[in-house]
Amino acid sequence: MEFTDDQMLRYSRHIILPEVGGKGQARIAGAKVCIIGAGGLGCPVGYYLTAAGVGTIALIDNDTVELSNLQRQIAHSVHTIGMPKVESASLTFKALNPEVNIIGIQERLTKDNILDLIRDYDIVVDGSDNFPTRYLVNDACFMAKKPLVSGAILRFEGQVTTIVSGDGPCYRCLFEEPPPPGLVPSCQEAGVLGVLPGVIGGLQATEVLKLILGKGDVLKGELLIYNALKTTFRKVRVPKNPHCPLCGEAPTITELIDYNEGYCSL
Amino acid sequence: MEDSVPDKRINIKGLVCPYTFVKAKLAVESMEVGQVLEVLLDYEEASRSIPKSMEDHGQTVLKIDKINDTDWVLRIRKEKD
Numbered sequence A: 001m002e003f004t005d006d007q008m009l010r011y012s013r014h015i016i017l018p019e020v021g022g023k024g025q026a027r028i029a030g031a032k033v034c035i036i037g038a039g040g041l042g043c044p045v046g047y048y049l050t051a052a053g054v055g056t057i058a059l060i061d062n063d064t065v066e067l068s069n070l071q072r073q074i075a076h077s078v079h080t081i082g083m084p085k086v087e088s089a090s091l092t093f094k095a096l097n098p099e100v101n102i103i104g105i106q107e108r109l110t111k112d113n114i115l116d117l118i119r120d121y122d123i124v125v126d127g128s129d130n131f132p133t134r135y136l137v138n139d140a141c142f143m144a145k146k147p148l149v150s151g152a153i154l155r156f157e158g159q160v161t162t163i164v165s166g167d168g169p170c171y172r173c174l175f176e177e178p179p180p181p182g183l184v185p186s187c188q189e190a191g192v193l194g195v196l197p198g199v200i201g202g203l204q205a206t207e208v209l210k211l212i213l214g215k216g217d218v219l220k221g222e223l224l225i226y227n228a229l230k231t232t233f234r235k236v237r238v239p240k241n242p243h244c245p246l247c248g249e250a251p252t253i254t255e256l257i258d259y260n261e262g263y264c265s266l
Numbered sequence B: 001m002e003d004s005v006p007d008k009r010i011n012i013k014g015l016v017c018p019y020t021f022v023k024a025k026l027a028v029e030s031m032e033v034g035q036v037l038e039v040l041l042d043y044e045e046a047s048r049s050i051p052k053s054m055e056d057h058g059q060t061v062l063k064i065d066k067i068n069d070t071d072w073v074l075r076i077r078k079e080k081d
């Protein structure tokens, strides 16, 4: 890849790194990443991947911006309240780096559209805020053989793991089924510290860049748990479950499932 | 060796750190192992920092010459990708 003077300046701190260099930056520029959700996690993930110069970034989200989002969803603003989140975030990311091809998809993910929507991308990032979507994304990425960087946040705690289809555990190896709706805390009683998605989204974006570069170790077979109140990071090893209903030896889930509504968005 | 013709020459006069190193590094990346890069520069700090960084990255610095009041010429042999 021939860098223009502007690109050389913009990405100089990457190019200087032995692990990145011009070749790594060219790989980043050639990468296509699909981000599920343009909320708390999707905003910082998309923001940093845009800054890093990822060539194509798709954002999938069906919601519009509300004032109550602005405590943590840093790509939106008072000027974009009422606007579709994917449009609001696209404007922000384009202003940061006009070279990046941002594709906003204002749709609700279902078992019928997800495989088509993720087909053209190298890596999927889950920044969704609900269990039905998290399981749908896990299953679809396993079936489509797409690496998945999964993140979740609640109150003061966040989790990150990287799932490489066919190599290591999937999300269902960890938690076989979504919890019943009644056991999931409702948004009113849950709450989330506004900076928490920044930490977890930053970790997810880092995992994505390492997958693109093929450098370092990703959180494969490991769940990283961050506790913001205690300021602790804990890594838990997650073995592949031979009886996993999706990726185990005798899978019972062979097609995508739309779990019933009734879950509150976190 | 040092007087042979380099495989690639770049002129980075007018550039300051870290862009001096970025340009030199991109040039080295584009070359084959064993080839020699010649760098012409006029930013004094880079006459020290580029050789140091290149050695840190595993390349060999063949020479560092101050050729006049303002300019330096470096020669670097690429040892690894």
Ligand SMILES: [Zn+2]
Binding pocket: A169, A170, A171, A172, A173, A174, A241, A244, A245, A246, A247, A248
């Ligand atoms: Zn599994």
